[in-house]
Amino acid sequence: MTASAPLHEIRNEPALFATILELIRRTSTQLPDDVVSAITAARKNEAAGSNADVALDVIGCNIGLAQTNSLPLCQDTGTILFYVHAPAGYDQIELEETANEAVRQATKTGYLRQNSVDSVTGKNSGDNTGPGSPVFHFHQWREAHVEVKLVLKGGGCENMNAQYSLPHPDHGGRDLKGVENAILDAVLQAQGQGCGPGILGVCIGGDRATGYEHSKQQLLRKLDDHNVNPELDTLEQDIVGTANKLGIGPMGFGGKTTLLGTKIGVLNRLPASFFVSVSYMCWAYRRQGFTLDTDGKIGKWLY
């Protein structure tokens, strides 16, 4: 029997540390173009001089300052979520160790706040590492290259996530109308708290854990993309349309810009369960990513 060659042999090289550190820096200090465009467009809808207009103006200035000075957009640099796709044979352990080192260094440099607290003792680890921090999601795929994406999700918006079990006496049954009502309730409840205008990642179905997880992964989509399912695409747009008529506005100050986008994914469910999981993301929608080619060099930046 002949030994089969490894499927892929992407080697991590010393540059990987610097690359991941740069990923963290970019994610913490620069918003992706699709997010900046959406915020810029939203300001035109608000009455000049209103509290909402002033809020969006400050947000715009903040985006510029953070990028120019290479400093965190928001002091809450959030949960550190890595999403990695790699071919079989790629050393995931080494990537995780390298990323942990990069996170420690980024905390020292000030791209990340000291954000990892022992839930029993209350002690801050001081370097953002510890049980469950950072978070890694590894997936194998049949592509030849590696893809690393990073999302920083602040605690203010994370606290506004919500999960509904349908049927629900206030929101409706196990259909898309029930789903829509549940999502709109989440928007109502999140007002002011989650640093709107917000972006929703939603999952219909799954169990309580996978539903939340899948809803968060919807935040990897770009704001200007379209759902491949035409029914869900319509639902995504309807939710944004309705939410922006509620008068909640940026920061909950009142106004027309409550949501910048909604992205909906679907998982199968048990016959007994019907969960709608909503991950609320603040306007400081920090995500970035890169690909690594088979020579271990950066292929491209993803957002």
Next chain:
Amino acid sequence: MTKLSFPFTEEKIRSLKVGDEVLITGTLFTGRDAVHKYLHEGGKLPAGVNLKDGILYHCGPVVIKDERGNWKCTAAGPTTSIREEPYQWQVIRDFGLRGVIGKGGMGDKTLQACKEHGCVYIHAIGGAAQVLAQCIKRVRNVHMMEQFGAPEAIWEFEVEDFPAVVTMDSHGGSLHKEVFAASQAELAKYV
């Protein structure tokens, strides 16, 4: 735009109304989850921290030491205030606060304490950590760093023209209550 400068007298604070945009100049102390729980449970303020006629900022900043060993605040937006709702009324009453800066607004207990004791809730723009850090001209001191960790410590900031909006005043007005009621009524048309 109203300039609000130290000392934050009751008269100045009582003159503020919901919707007023303010630029704050003076000393701010930060305090968030750990500090509120600590004070609520009878903890003493450390020497050097005086909240009388002062403004407390719900903020967990990014602060680093520069090459000369001085603190430098590099990001300092507000954190969500509602978590302090069980404690805030008491901190306003017992320590003589005239203002609380945060985001998202607070509830009835805090609103009542603002009315009784002459205090306002001032909303900074959430996430605007750079704009707000630029208003911090000096980090004067830090307290309880060892006990609570950097984000939860009491930082003493000297700020200049720190922009924010009054969303709960000392006359029972709350923008948060207004917007919630109106948006809830509007949503009822669609569901």
